[in-house]
Amino acid sequence: MLNQVQDKSILIASASPHIRDTDSIPRIMWAVVLSLVPAGIASIFTFGYYCLYVILLSIVSAIFTEALILGVRKISVISTLKDGSAVVTGILLAYTLPPGVSWYIPVIGSFFAIVIVKHAFGGLGNNIWNPALAARAFLQTAYPAALNSDWRVLQHGIGNLFHNITEIDPEGNMVDAVTRATPLAKEAGAEAYHFTQLLIGSVPGCIGETSTIALLLGGAYLIYKRYINWYVPAYYIATVFIMVLILPPQTKTPWANNPFYHILAGGLILGAFFMATDMVTSPLTKSGLIIFAVGTGVLTVLIRFYSGYPEGVCYSLLLMNTATPLIDRFTKPRLYGARIKKA
């Protein structure tokens, strides 16, 4: 019996350890996809079916682009596509876009995210910036008109379940894009929304960012599965809270000085749970991650308060992504036993 084994010389002589954990990149990525589903459903309720179209278009173009570039790079297409990372990028990109965005925006965005941000740097694991966020920043610069004029919400969507949605586009006329883009808009006349509205998500905003409850549900699932840390979102959100509290009030809009409002309105929850926790583009160690989270929080509020943009989550995260190698350098793990004194 054993001679047979020997003859075929089929014994695998690989290095230890010989057992592995069941978690893998595909498992993590598909869990992230699952955790993003509630926010997607909420967006359909709020803004209508066109959102679903944008999300699917974004995912399909991400997958298509990924397959294309994998083919060009001569990497196994099917097995890499199965890891789900392109789907995550597609969803996240769609979630940062306005609900009524033109069809070519998610297509171009996905292409940029996959080709330029991800594969030009070596593919999953080697990218410096979060692909979805970097693509969003690119679109903001390259297609400002397309991104700023499409905030009108589709009136015929099931979004009308929440009557307040009409506030966004009361007359069906073109309204000032920026004031309607996000509840954080600074111009006078922008209205404050009730906290219940902000929790449910029946407020204007990007596709996936408005429903705090849906996002928290997904975030809690990922924390429970230990795919993300609780402390990155916690430190990020806490920093935003403290910054809003201590900085001089923004006079024109009194509600804009309410720290809770800054947490619930805009893209903070989406960014804190799904983008700041991106493993590839954040530091390695716990101390590094806390520096990263606090830094992002500070930058977010500074951009929201003192720049021309109403929203600061995207750019603050991209800036901290850039600082990640530097943070890693200063937060190396401490060698075990190294602190003992010499006798």
Added chain:
Amino acid sequence: MITLVKSKLKTFIGGIHPGEDGKLLTKDRKEALAPLPKIVYLLMSQHIGAPCKPIVKKGDYVTKGQLVGESQGFISANVHASISGKVTDIVPWPHPVTGVKSPSVIIERTDEDSWTEGTNVETDIDLISSDEIKQRIQSAGVVGLGGATFPTHVKLTLPKDRPIDTVVMNGAECEPYLTCDYRLMLDRSREIIQGLKLIMKCIGCKKAHIGIEANKEDIYTLFKDILSNEPDIKVDLMEVKYPQGAEHQLIKALLNREFKPTQLPLEVGAIVINVGTAFVVYEAVKFKRPLIQRIVTVTGNGVENPQNFLVRLGTPIKHLLEEARVVSNIDKIIFGGPMMGIAQGNLDTAVTIKGTGGILAFKGTQQWNSHACIRCGRCIDSCPYGLNPSILSIQSEAKEFNLALENNVMECKECGCCTYICPAKRPIVHLIKFAKAEIAKQKAQKATPAERK
């Protein structure tokens, strides 16, 4: 939240939970005497240190327990005949773990199986001197049976400037699948305690601390019972976590002392001995029995009858696998546990040595494709030695060995936690071993011929 419940158990920071299903295969298998092999291959290098010198010739007849390999140099341990029979040859034979060839005495068994003269005699050890204890341990060829196989008498020869206040006994058996220590502790608990006391007496140490993993609560109760009148020997339950039984983690859990990965427990006033070693110390001192056999767990999904065998040293593992009814479609044979054991490429030459605690046979072994690091940081969280396995593996891949050296690659103990936990399935330990070997090679090349010796 889960950690709150476990907070009473002693442990260390980092590590992994590989699951305990593997141990269930053999946990209830009392040690079985493996039928004696026809031929044994006694490696002259079954320990860390200088190989022994064979003192028998081809054609000699030897009896069980007779000295066949004499230790050479300070760090070395005697090798004795594990069966009675005729020396058929002395040839270089590969070590199943290191692959390095050392002379091996091949003995063909005759029917007789009685101990050689002067061994297997019961002695009175109540008034034995510490020098006599050490002398008997040395002549019996006792080495650390936890796997490191460091000669025990050398370990017990303490430098004068390093006082030892505690003997730590390792009853963790944290490697999945292995149950040889568990069975020994269950069936030979009193002998193990006697052995521990002999070691304490030998080095003049008053205190001892035994660590048991929480999955062996029966052993804990048993030891507590035996030691109810011994306040100086403490027994503690530790969290079930790998590598709880490694020296650094054991001492951290029980004594809360830390020392660098490359340092010895001596640094913090402790020595660590395995329960298996304590048992053979007792056998060596009380009965003058040389170390010629040990318990080996033969298990895995590739054997139909997993067992804890009492095995004579030098037994070909083929013999044991056949006893355990190995299936024909096995694709991996591991010497030791699944975390740190060595996969064997050649079944014909693999023989048991003093450090063999387990032989695992697997079928349908999963192969993993490695992916670029996704920087999840799990390896860093799991590394019990405070290293950055992720960056070390990347630097090794890029052949940036000097950078790896700066990141303490030489401090790695290759416990395997990082590789186990890695979702990108990177062969981190493999890459670290490669970097360490390359660095050692470069160092040897740099050294001038005079330094090289």
